[in-house]
Amino acid sequence: MHVLISGAAGMIGRKFTAAIASTGTLGGETVTELTLADTMEPEQPDGFSGEVTSLALDISDPQAAARLLSGRPDVIIHLAAIVSGEAEQDFDKGYRINLDGTRYLFEAVRHQSASANYCPRLVFASSVAVFGAPVPDEIDDEFLTAPLTSYGTQKAICELLLQDYTRRGFFDGLAIRLPTICIRPGRPNAAASGFFSSILREPLVGKPAILPVPDTVRHWHASPRAAVGFLVRAATMDTGPVGPRRVLNMPGVSATVAEQIEALRTVAGDAAVALIRREPSPEIMRIVSTWPRGFAADRAIALGFRAESSFEEIIRIHIEDEMGGEL
Template sequence: MHILIIGAAGMVGRKLTQKLVKDGKLGERAIDALTLADMVTPDAPHGFEGKVTLQTADLSAPGEAARLIGARPNVIFHLAAIVSGEAELDFAKGYRINLDGTRYLFDAIREAHDVDGYKPRVVFTSSIAVFGAPLPYPIPDDFHTTPLTSYGTQKAICELLLSDYSRKGFFDGIGIRLPTICIRPGKPNKAASGFFSNILREPLVGQEAVLPVSDDVRHWHTSPRSAVSFLVHGAKIDVETVGPRRNLSMPGLSATVGEQIEALRRVAGNKAVALIRREPDEMVMRMCAGWAPGFEAKRATALGFEAETSFDDIIRAHIEDELGGALQ
């Protein structure tokens, strides 16, 4: 089978590529072709014996979507988006990339469907940003999507399109509402939510990290490993069992910052915890107050999506996947 990943150069895209290459198959079917597309040319994966095509593509440019699906990939992972902060700063760009880009893709598939019956699986990464405060805890599966960011609005709109295009039979769509990914590998970044990862990742390698909020802030997390597993499961799942409501809040782990820190203490000791420097930041605290504290995720759990059940496991996943399996 042929798999297309749009947004393959990002963190999740790279990890998804690695996972697919390692497995060599999706469900029962061998993967014989991979097309990796992004605004910057993705790296070629190591160890894949099938055909690899690397594409530099801006999905929001007319015609690009039709080109990307020209070879009729069986499964399309659509991960491409500009992030929340950028979509908030540049309103028009956010709508162009995150909404129009997705719609061009969906319409290109629809037009191909009308020509030759093409009907791929489309796995779309949505986000818990489709929800906006005030939020209950836990958030039930049937809670309304009232985003408080343009990014969340764009994701919620794409979810609606995904369901409607699936209902009309143009493709088999599954929308995956990812929790906040923790521990996000790499360097500390400027995302307001970055501290959830920073306070674990940096101390694990002996570096200081700044905690801008109080210990009782509760949020919804999953590891990069689980995020990838959600996408792969979403590509395999029988859509008949999903029904017409194609967008699923994924399982995850609801934890306070204090619980994160205690997990760090259990896994890496007091020395690691001592590297967390508390520097309260009013603005980040205000933003945090609107973020999702946790979900019931009953539907996704019943459909076989699985996530970590303790922060110790999330930290250990990071040590295995990013630090060679052991602390220095």
């Protein structure tokens, strides 16, 4: 099996690549070849004995998709995107990369599929940003997409394209709407959602963190490990039972900030909690208030997608995967 990963140098891309490299398989099938692409050349994964092609390219270059597909990958994991903050700040860049780049990729697959017996699995990482307030406490599988950001708009458009290209038989697509990934490893970043991770990640290593919203804010979370599991499932499952609606809300944990903090207290004690400093930001609160609070992800669960069952589990996974299992 040949697997192509766009956005392979990102956090999820690296973890997904590492998961393949560590076993040499994807969903039980042997992976003989990896094509890894990003704006900077992705690193060669440790311990993978198959062939690896690393490409530095810009997916908004109309010629890039042909390079991605030259090895006719069996599975395409399309993660490449600019994030929500940047897509909001730079309108043209957001549409060029998140929409046009995706469409170039889809078109390149279509043209290959027309010329030969080719219909790869294509997994697109979408986002709960396709939803916008007002939303119910639990968004079900038939709720409208009404994004309030350009990023969410671009993701929702790509979902529609993916379903049409799949219906036409150009590829076998699945779009998975990822929860906010928590705890994101690495340094604090500028994303409006960054505090959901930093109020846990920083205190776990004895560092202070800033909480810009009230404790009552509720949001939808899954661990990086769960996100990799979603991608593996989407890449390898039988799509027959999915039907023409190829977009799935992923399962997750709905938790308030207060519940996040209590989970931190359980795992790491009062001293860790004391490192969280409240510094309200009306600007971040305004953005966060438009986001989903929870989902009834019935279809995805019925199709075998699994997330954590508590916030404590999310924190323990971070300790296992990022801190060598030790506090």
